[in-house]
Amino acid sequence: MSAGTGAVSMHGNKLRDNLLTALLLGPAAAWLVVFLVLPFIAIAVFSVGERAPEGGYQAAFTLAQYANLPARATAFWNTMMLAPMGALACLLVAYPVAYYLALQAPQRWRLILLALVVIPFWTSLLMRTYAWMYVLGGRGIPALLAYVGFEDIRLINTPGAVLLGIVYGYLPLMILPIYVSLERLDRRLLEASADLGATPLSTFLGVTLKLSLPGVMTGFSLVMILLLGEYLIPTLLGGGKVFFIGNALVDLFLQSRNWPFGSAIAITLVLVSVVVLIAANRISTQVSGARRVDLI
Amino acid sequence: MRAFVIAVFAFLYLPIALVVLFSFNAGHHASELTGFSVQWYGKALANPFLVEALKNSLFIATTSASLAALCGTAAALGLARVSVRTRAVFDALLGAAIVVPGVVIGISTLVALVQLFAVVNPFLASIWPYDQPPRLSLGYGSIIAAHGLFSMALVTMIVGTRLGSLDRNLVEASSDLYATPLTTFRSIVLPQIMPAVVAGYLLAFTFSFDDFIVAFFVAGAQTTLPIYVFASIRRGVTPEINAIATIVLVASVLLVVLAQWQLRQRKPSN
Numbered sequence: 001m002s003a004g005t006g007a008v009s010m011h012g013n014k015l016r017d018n019l020l021t022a023l024l025l026g027p028a029a030a031w032l033v034v035f036l037v038l039p040f041i042a043i044a045v046f047s048v049g050e051r052a053p054e055g056g057y058q059a060a061f062t063l064a065q066y067a068n069l070p071a072r073a074t075a076f077w078n079t080m081m082l083a084p085m086g087a088l089a090c091l092l093v094a095y096p097v098a099y100y101l102a103l104q105a106p107q108r109w110r111l112i113l114l115a116l117v118v119i120p121f122w123t124s125l126l127m128r129t130y131a132w133m134y135v136l137g138g139r140g141i142p143a144l145l146a147y148v149g150f151e152d153i154r155l156i157n158t159p160g161a162v163l164l165g166i167v168y169g170y171l172p173l174m175i176l177p178i179y180v181s182l183e184r185l186d187r188r189l190l191e192a193s194a195d196l197g198a199t200p201l202s203t204f205l206g207v208t209l210k211l212s213l214p215g216v217m218t219g220f221s222l223v224m225i226l227l228l229g230e231y232l233i234p235t236l237l238g239g240g241k242v243f244f245i246g247n248a249l250v251d252l253f254l255q256s257r258n259w260p261f262g263s264a265i266a267i268t269l270v271l272v273s274v275v276v277l278i279a280a281n282r283i284s285t286q287v288s289g290a291r292r293v294d295l296i
Numbered sequence: 297m298r299a300f301v302i303a304v305f306a307f308l309y310l311p312i313a314l315v316v317l318f319s320f321n322a323g324h325h326a327s328e329l330t331g332f333s334v335q336w337y338g339k340a341l342a343n344p345f346l347v348e349a350l351k352n353s354l355f356i357a358t359t360s361a362s363l364a365a366l367c368g369t370a371a372a373l374g375l376a377r378v379s380v381r382t383r384a385v386f387d388a389l390l391g392a393a394i395v396v397p398g399v400v401i402g403i404s405t406l407v408a409l410v411q412l413f414a415v416v417n418p419f420l421a422s423i424w425p426y427d428q429p430p431r432l433s434l435g436y437g438s439i440i441a442a443h444g445l446f447s448m449a450l451v452t453m454i455v456g457t458r459l460g461s462l463d464r465n466l467v468e469a470s471s472d473l474y475a476t477p478l479t480t481f482r483s484i485v486l487p488q489i490m491p492a493v494v495a496g497y498l499l500a501f502t503f504s505f506d507d508f509i510v511a512f513f514v515a516g517a518q519t520t521l522p523i524y525v526f527a528s529i530r531r532g533v534t535p536e537i538n539a540i541a542t543i544v545l546v547a548s549v550l551l552v553v554l555a556q557w558q559l560r561q562r563k564p565s566n
């Protein structure tokens with residue numbers, strides 16, 4: 001009986017229901033349109049425009065800005081080299097940690113250890129990068145090395161320092177999805193594999209690694225995409241010597257004020273990100289038959 | 297494997313620990329470990345520019361997190377009521393708001409707002425009857441809006457996940473017992489999603505308080521704490537920065553621990 005009255009009142013209140021839904025979704029929808037969709041359309045329009053003589057934008061329809069992309073080849077080259085390398089370095093460090101946390105750590109320690117991994121990610125990247133600037137800078141490790149007899153060792157403002165900063169900054173984001181996919185893994189599969197005579201190595205390669213691939217691909221693509229837009233780490237630890245796309249964008253928008261060219265670079269960056277996401281999805285679907293891992 | 301994991305944890309926490317340690321060092325440099333002192337905290341808090349930047353950051357973080365918690369929670373509730381297709385469009389946009397790098401969000405918001413102001417400001421001037429027409433410009437509003445975009449998407453996802461695991465039987469039982477939809481919402485749904493809302497608020501606050509790159513583009517003439525610290529770092533590393541960094545790190549860690557603890561709460565406390 002209650003179901004019947006429910007259905008009738010639902011029908012009678014259909015208008016009110018729709019109004020409520022609209023009220024609930026309205027503010028979020030407006031926010032997404034005004035501050036995500038419209039700005040994206042704006043830079044897409046700018047990217048086919050021309051630079052006004054005094055800086056800024058002049059309406060046009062030309063692909064000249066895109067043709068000019070090689071002018072920033074160094075920034076693209078550095079980013080396209082260091083972003084995948086950084087993501088790979090993160091992965092090599094993150095996998096054993098995630099494996100230990102998910103499969104070997106004592107149960108009561110697991111969540112505490114996981115929280116200890118997550119916490120740095122939510123603290124200021126600026127402050128954490130600054131910490132390495134301090135440690136690698138002239139008065140940090142080089143001073144210690146000079147004390148024991150190795151003079152003039154330069155650590156900061158090198159590609160190595162940037163790579164270290166990248167691993168430090170993004171390690172938690174790589175550990176988390178791998179942990180999630182390993183934690184879901186059916187342990188009976190591992191036992192079955194061992195019972196059927198597989199060596200530990202082939203069990204790892206054929207079962208564990210394969211089934212945790214969605215987590216690996218999620219972490220890899222997220223880290224890679226965020227690295228494509230990274231500015232702080234190359235600026236603070238690369239000291240202006242290691243130029244990323246992020247540095248080029250800051251220069252073009254805040255210093256030399258060539259907005260159309262900057263917009264073309266930003267659109268290219270977004271397109272590369274989309275390609276990375278699609279590729280990561282496809283790889284994980286083909287190998288393990290599962291889509292990427294949702295983090296939240 | 298255990299040794300490796302321990303080494304990674306040391307790698308994660310040692311640099312932070314060193315900054316905290318040296319913020320209490322009486323000497324100027326790491327090489328002069330001359331004793332315990334809080335002088336750098338005193339110096340930092342006596343710096344009017346820094347205090348101003350800190351106040352700005354607190355105001356922006358509080359406002360953007362509150363708006364994000366409100367709109368995000370409403371959106372999560374709304375998304376439970378719409379068709380699969382509408383939901384998919386929303387989810388895609390929310391995912392984009394989270395995944396698109398901050399540098400792109402900053403740039404595109406800057407470009408869009410500058411174009412918008414170029415249209416709106418002359419219009420305001422033409423209809424304003426008095427001498428000083430109001431002029432829209434980059435500042436608090438643009439930072440709050442840009443931070444709020446990411447934060448709102450985050451809150452929507454966190455609250456949406458909690459709503460998905462909500463016990464449907466309780467909601468049905470409540471309406472079977474003739475509770476009005478509002479009563480059911482207040483006494484059943486709200487208490488269950490509240491930890492997720494609080495966790496979302498805290499993470500949104502932390503994000504806004506710590507963000508540098510988005511604010512860097514849309515701050516206009518305003519200064520936030522990360523922008524101030526970035527500018528000082530580029531001028532040279534000083535012990536005051538260690539003190540500020542320590543304050544910011546400790547504050548963020550407290551907020552994140554609180555948020556994690558809220559998310560682990562399975563049931564409302566009463």
